[in-house]
Amino acid sequence: MAVKKRNTTGAAAGRKSAAPAADADTEQRILDAANSVFLRRGTAGARMQDIAAEAGVNHALLHYYFRSKERLAEAVFRRAATRLLPPVVAILASDLSLEEKVARVVHHELDELRAAPHLPGYLLSELNHHPERAGQLVQALAGVDPERIRPAIFGTLAKQIDERVKAKKMRAIAVEQFIVNLVSLCIFPFAARPMLNTMFGWKEEEFARFVERRRGELPSFFLDALRP
Amino acid sequence: MAVKKRNTTGAAAGRKSAAPAADADTEQRILDAANSVFLRRGTAGARMQDIAAEAGVNHALLHYYFRSKERLAEAVFRRAATRLLPPVVAILASDLSLEEKVARVVHHELDELRAAPHLPGYLLSELNHHPERAGQLVQALAGVDPERIRPAIFGTLAKQIDERVKAKKMRAIAVEQFIVNLVSLCIFPFAARPMLNTMFGWKEEEFARFVERRRGELPSFFLDALRP
DNA sequence: GTCTATATTTCGATAGAC
DNA sequence: GTCTATCGAAATATAGAC
Numbered sequence: 001m002a003v004k005k006r007n008t009t010g011a012a013a014g015r016k017s018a019a020p021a022a023d024a025d026t027e028q029r030i031l032d033a034a035n036s037v038f039l040r041r042g043t044a045g046a047r048m049q050d051i052a053a054e055a056g057v058n059h060a061l062l063h064y065y066f067r068s069k070e071r072l073a074e075a076v077f078r079r080a081a082t083r084l085l086p087p088v089v090a091i092l093a094s095d096l097s098l099e100e101k102v103a104r105v106v107h108h109e110l111d112e113l114r115a116a117p118h119l120p121g122y123l124l125s126e127l128n129h130h131p132e133r134a135g136q137l138v139q140a141l142a143g144v145d146p147e148r149i150r151p152a153i154f155g156t157l158a159k160q161i162d163e164r165v166k167a168k169k170m171r172a173i174a175v176e177q178f179i180v181n182l183v184s185l186c187i188f189p190f191a192a193r194p195m196l197n198t199m200f201g202w203k204e205e206e207f208a209r210f211v212e213r214r215r216g217e218l219p220s221f222f223l224d225a226l227r228p
Numbered sequence: 229m230a231v232k233k234r235n236t237t238g239a240a241a242g243r244k245s246a247a248p249a250a251d252a253d254t255e256q257r258i259l260d261a262a263n264s265v266f267l268r269r270g271t272a273g274a275r276m277q278d279i280a281a282e283a284g285v286n287h288a289l290l291h292y293y294f295r296s297k298e299r300l301a302e303a304v305f306r307r308a309a310t311r312l313l314p315p316v317v318a319i320l321a322s323d324l325s326l327e328e329k330v331a332r333v334v335h336h337e338l339d340e341l342r343a344a345p346h347l348p349g350y351l352l353s354e355l356n357h358h359p360e361r362a363g364q365l366v367q368a369l370a371g372v373d374p375e376r377i378r379p380a381i382f383g384t385l386a387k388q389i390d391e392r393v394k395a396k397k398m399r400a401i402a403v404e405q406f407i408v409n410l411v412s413l414c415i416f417p418f419a420a421r422p423m424l425n426t427m428f429g430w431k432e433e434e435f436a437r438f439v440e441r442r443r444g445e446l447p448s449f450f451l452d453a454l455r456p
Numbered sequence: 457g458t459c460t461a462t463a464t465t466t467c468g469a470t471a472g473a474c
Numbered sequence: 475g476t477c478t479a480t481c482g483a484a485a486t487a488t489a490g491a492c
Binding site: 275276277287288290291295296297 | 485486
């Protein structure tokens with residue numbers, strides 16, 4: 001079934017010049033527009049017409065390049081899923097020191113999120129509505145490094161934590177709790193941005209200042225949170 | 229425009245017995261069903277038909293009681309918005325000790341969220357898609373205690389934090405960062421539940437154990453996170 | 457108040473000319 | 475590859491009988 005008109009993943013095979021006034025590659029423009037609209041409105045709330053408008057193309061073209069809304073949504077989700085977690089896992093599984101790992105995770109996440117503030121809200125929302133898609137997160141994770149991750153996380157990282165706990169006479173903590181705490185402190189403020197702006201009566205500028213300050217304070221706050 | 233058929237907020241004025249086999253109040257059953265469906269599927273993804281089915285009534289009745297999907301969605305959002313943040317603000321603005329405040333917030337949130345795991349995902353999602361609705365959060369907050377909150381938070385709570393910081397020679401921290409950290413650590417794991425289950429290969433039971441352990445460890449983790 | 461039947465709208469998807 | 479025109483399938487909403 002499904003006479004595939006075109007390959008979604010691969011770009012056009014032999015495209016030369018042609019396209020009258022299409023400054024950028026059309027497929028890419030559509031994908032970018034889709035990314036923007038889906039992230040802002042969510043998959044169910046997004047309209048193909050809006051995506052077409054934002055891409056500056058006729059909405060029939062969306063179906064020409066990506067067969068259906070469903071497939072377009074998958075493409076966007078895949079792209080989004082690879083941006084937040086996999087880098088964190090990669091850093092935590094590396095052979096850096098614990099302090100360096102934490103610092104890098106914080107800085108990387110806060111940079112990424114400042115550039116794409118809707119990302120966490122979108123991801124969390126999609127995963128809540130369609131838990132099936134969580135599988136694609138695993139695939140994205142696997143892309144980091146096949147089967148060396150689990151031992152690196154539950155072995156090396158766990159050991160680093162234990163060592164710090166002993167050295168500083170802190171309270172013991174499980175790796176899972178450690179990771180969840182770290183990720184929570186980075187991501188949640190962005191997912192809850194509209195809520196915080198309301199709660200504290202902030203404008204966007206004040207939220208930005210809040211994040212800037214946070215970038216400096218979070219690593220030490222987090223690292224020192226483990227003592228009796 | 230808009231011949232209002234019925235008052236959404238107030239229940240039926242003089243309803244006696246009548247309804248043949250309607251065990252519970254119909255309007256309430258609809259609202260409960262709407263709550264369930266909207267929280268699971270999101271506002272845009274929810275279907276009126278599904279809500280009617282779950283409430284065990286004809287879908288025409290949804291429009292009889294609540295004029296439109298939009299209004300029903302607002303009612304659900306209002307209810308949801310009052311469950312997470314206002315209690316936290318109330319606790320933080322009370323005259324308890326700092327330690328007691330933290331302990332109560334953690335326990336209250338984790339209890340509430342264990343009972344309604346979809347709540348954070350729904351709220352964050354809606355607020356990201358419709359930032360206008362954030363206003364209703366403020367109204368919900370105001371319900372806690374009119375205009376005594378801001379001084380209580382930025383005065384009393386700030387002082388408590390400073391005192392602890394001095395007494396234990398910790399690093400200084402702003403009230404806003406303190407609150408965001410606390411709320412992040414409580415709420416995020418639930419918003420990210422499908423993600424965590426995937427990342428760690430958990431089933432629901434293991435997530436529950438994770439939360440149970442967290443309930444015990446979080447207060448001290450958090451309180452001890454402020455030292456040089 | 458509750459149902460059946462139907463109207464109305466919106467939106468995804470396709471056919472076919474250029 | 476891109477457009478115009480249109481189809482067809484939901485999904486929301488209403489009319490009217492009971």
